[in-house]
Amino acid sequence: MALSSAAIIANTSSTPATARLNNSSGLPNYSTEAVLAAANHHIGLSLNFPRSISSPLVCTYRAASQQSQQFVEENHRKHAPAIDGADRVKPLSRPTSFTSTGPDPLAPFWNTHKEGFLQPKEAASSSITSSLLTAELQLLANAASDRAEMHSILAQQRDNWNKLFQRMLTSASMTACVLSVLDGHIAGHSMGGLSLPALLLNAGTAAMMAVINQFQPSQLAEEQRTASRLFRKLANDIHYALHLSPHLRQSTSLLVDDCKRRLQALDRAFPMPLTPGGLEKFPTKVVPPVLIEPKLNMAQGDHQDNSNVVDCLDLHEYNGWDRQLAQELKHIAAMLQHSDIPKYTGLAQNLVKVNKPLAIAAPCFSASAALLNAAAMCTTPLPTNNIQLGMWAATFSVLATFLCSFSNDMQLGMVFELYRNSAGYYADVKTTIEETLRTPVDQRENGTLFRQRIAYQLGRWPTSQAEPVVPADAKEAGTLF
Numbered sequence: 001m002a003l004s005s006a007a008i009i010a011n012t013s014s015t016p017a018t019a020r021l022n023n024s025s026g027l028p029n030y031s032t033e034a035v036l037a038a039a040n041h042h043i044g045l046s047l048n049f050p051r052s053i054s055s056p057l058v059c060t061y062r063a064a065s066q067q068s069q070q071f072v073e074e075n076h077r078k079h080a081p082a083i084d085g086a087d088r089v090k091p092l093s094r095p096t097s098f099t100s101t102g103p104d105p106l107a108p109f110w111n112t113h114k115e116g117f118l119q120p121k122e123a124a125s126s127s128i129t130s131s132l133l134t135a136e137l138q139l140l141a142n143a144a145s146d147r148a149e150m151h152s153i154l155a156q157q158r159d160n161w162n163k164l165f166q167r168m169l170t171s172a173s174m175t176a177c178v179l180s181v182l183d184g185h186i187a188g189h190s191m192g193g194l195s196l197p198a199l200l201l202n203a204g205t206a207a208m209m210a211v212i213n214q215f216q217p218s219q220l221a222e223e224q225r226t227a228s229r230l231f232r233k234l235a236n237d238i239h240y241a242l243h244l245s246p247h248l249r250q251s252t253s254l255l256v257d258d259c260k261r262r263l264q265a266l267d268r269a270f271p272m273p274l275t276p277g278g279l280e281k282f283p284t285k286v287v288p289p290v291l292i293e294p295k296l297n298m299a300q301g302d303h304q305d306n307s308n309v310v311d312c313l314d315l316h317e318y319n320g321w322d323r324q325l326a327q328e329l330k331h332i333a334a335m336l337q338h339s340d341i342p343k344y345t346g347l348a349q350n351l352v353k354v355n356k357p358l359a360i361a362a363p364c365f366s367a368s369a370a371l372l373n374a375a376a377m378c379t380t381p382l383p384t385n386n387i388q389l390g391m392w393a394a395t396f397s398v399l400a401t402f403l404c405s406f407s408n409d410m411q412l413g414m415v416f417e418l419y420r421n422s423a424g425y426y427a428d429v430k431t432t433i434e435e436t437l438r439t440p441v442d443q444r445e446n447g448t449l450f451r452q453r454i455a456y457q458l459g460r461w462p463t464s465q466a467e468p469v470v471p472a473d474a475k476e477a478g479t480l481f
Contacts, residue, residue: 133252134242140259141238147266148231154272155224162217166408169205169212173366173401176201180373180393195377195390202370202397206363209404213359215274216281219413223279226421227270230291234262251443258435261293269424281413282356286348288341288424292431320447329433332454332470335477336430341423344481348419351412358407365400369393422481429457429478 176198183194238259241249249255269289271277372393407413433454436444444450448465455462455469459479462469470477 130252133256136256137238137242137252137259140256140263141235141242144231144235144238144263147263148228148235150272151224151228151231151270155221155228158217158224159221162221162408162411165208165212165217166405169208169404170401172201172205172208173397173404176205176369176373177394177397177401180369180376180390180397183373183376183390195373198393199370199373199377202366202373202393205397205400206366206370209363209366209400213362213404213407214281215278216355216359216408216413218408218411219281219417220274222411222414222417222421223270224272226417227266230266230270231263234259234266248446248449250439250445254439254443258292261295262291265290265293282352282359286345286352286420286423288345288427289421291424291428295435318441319444320449321441321444322447325447325451326437328468329437329451329454332458332477333430333433335470335474336426339476340426340478341430343476344419344423344426348416348423351416351419355407355412355416358403358412362400362404362407365396365403369396369400372396418481425457425481426478429454 179194179198179201183198241255246252250258269291271279369392372389376389376393436450445453451465451469457480458469458477460469
């Protein structure tokens, strides 16, 4: 600055309120008003704010007043004449100069804004970024809660579809069966008049069975129930992370990225519309649903994994992580990959092999009953022929009803979806472990909490840190399903 603090104080000494006081030793003393005036002037010049009471510096001015008052008291205490036992004044050996050429006694005060008196731009920018990330997490939680509510409504709707369709199909098929039997026995009297309604009922039942078995309403309801649970879990996980201490959870930027990828993957894994984009009900190869989108730099993950685990875990423990925990989690991921996931995908594949023939056979038997009723209408009304055709039509109607009920009332599609989602559940645990191990240690969730969370997800209850999550003699990592 062009003016030193001593010069400014000298300029303000013309008024009685800011008078300059001299003691007997020639040392200058300054009044509080003079120091405050100099402080206000310097702060106004350095920050380009108007030096008025109504300026934005009002809070800064109050803090400056308190600090300048402390400086004045300290200055008087340091430079006041010393008094010996005889009450004689002892001059200071080396008086301090307050001229403009010497050191500025208020220099520590002028530089306080550089040492945290005002918030630095970098800290303000970091605070704004953190607030934006927190707000984005809250938006993701709200979106997940809304998705959960929508899928819950669809699950109830499609479960009602399943019940209503099965009641209607069973009633129509059994009515056609009774009409076919009666038509064969009274054909000589009524000229096959009951074959036409039996034909219409069987044809309509066959068409309805083909459509329903293609969509599998019980499986649709289970898809929506699972989606609702997963979206609700995502929202709860976000709220849990927001209430967790920042040094225990993973970094906020990584958490936002993971939640985005998970929300996007759930939208793709469990679509709401029936067509287009619905899930394949009889897949050739069963694969677990993808519950989190893979990262773009997944190809570089193996190198990052090894370097982070080996280099950062040389210490005894860092952020709850050590070498033993990393190796244990790797072992769990390997067991999930080679044991649990293949087990449930295999069970789901077997359900497809059973359910698909039933879904095809039921409408075929109903269509055959309709053809037999049509033959009964077109042939010569002989009692023997009509009885045989009517009995065969009734038999095919009963078989169609039984197979359709076995497939839909036993909810084989729902069981298939349960097995497939179980495989997806364990695949998500494996992916979570692998991505966490690829993340730098200082950005991960606390190792103790992460280990306990994985144990709960697997249905394991280790009693201490020394006890492994999965026992050495275990054939499977998970015990929930």
